[in-house]
Amino acid sequence: MSPSEKSPFVPVSEDLQSYYEVSSCIEILGFPELMTANDVSTIQVFYERIGQEIYAIRKKNYSWGFRVIEPQFINFAERLVLVSKLYEEEDLKDLNSIIFKLFAEFNNIIVSTAMHMHLPIRGKIRIGKTYRGEVRSKKPAVMTGKDPLILSDLLKVFTIGEIFPSGFSEGLIPAVDIPFHFGESIYKSFAEITQLESIGIFMPPDQNVDNIADVSILSGMMSETKINGKPSLVCNWKKWMSEHSECYPDNVLAFAENESSNKDNPQAAKWRSLVEYSSSL
Numbered sequence: 001m002s003p004s005e006k007s008p009f010v011p012v013s014e015d016l017q018s019y020y021e022v023s024s025c026i027e028i029l030g031f032p033e034l035m036t037a038n039d040v041s042t043i044q045v046f047y048e049r050i051g052q053e054i055y056a057i058r059k060k061n062y063s064w065g066f067r068v069i070e071p072q073f074i075n076f077a078e079r080l081v082l083v084s085k086l087y088e089e090e091d092l093k094d095l096n097s098i099i100f101k102l103f104a105e106f107n108n109i110i111v112s113t114a115m116h117m118h119l120p121i122r123g124k125i126r127i128g129k130t131y132r133g134e135v136r137s138k139k140p141a142v143m144t145g146k147d148p149l150i151l152s153d154l155l156k157v158f159t160i161g162e163i164f165p166s167g168f169s170e171g172l173i174p175a176v177d178i179p180f181h182f183g184e185s186i187y188k189s190f191a192e193i194t195q196l197e198s199i200g201i202f203m204p205p206d207q208n209v210d211n212i213a214d215v216s217i218l219s220g221m222m223s224e225t226k227i228n229g230k231p232s233l234v235c236n237w238k239k240w241m242s243e244h245s246e247c248y249p250d251n252v253l254a255f256a257e258n259e260s261s262n263k264d265n266p267q268a269a270k271w272r273s274l275v276e277y278s279s280s281l
Contacts, residue, residue: 017131017133083132097214104221125233131182136175198228226280
């Protein structure tokens, strides 16, 4: 008998399938202060503006087929996770460059919107194997003959259809689906994000797998720079802002200069790093 057969922890479902994926893990700095002040509107406007910019891209390039190549958001509290599926098939390598270019565009929207609103954010981009999808408890099964317990108080608020799941009228117990999304690349980004001492969204140069980031570097969407003395690729918020009349890189840098000398600002050092590396963008 093999060790796996002896183990009580043998999956009931099929083995999880891995995907090749680029992900960015982004953190809103100062989020606890916003929540303490009950400043929910700032976060709402931040998300709204990101959505409006993405909508503008769709309107401009709708023929791209965004359901396939557009990044997906997974947001929770102060963390934003942006993911795009890549393709390992030999004849689809060029497609990854297009996917990465759109991925970089989304990240530039996020960092530029945050800078314009004077929200400090930091993030890390990585490429690697990821497991995502959902596992299922059991297939739908026929219910037992017991009469269901219906609370009269529930019926005052909800309808029968709202209380009972789909399939109840056919006498079926629905399966339970548990979503998941994890992988070493995302784990490493979460582990490293708290160590970033600068504002921006960065990617380690060794993560430029199959040179898929080259098209974004050549177009100026990402630039090569140094963060804390180490080589890094960075989302070019400065270029993005320069191409949008309502945004002004000089205003952001002036704000960053002022905040970097503000002793009461816990993010002062990170604003200073933004000023230092932005000269190479």
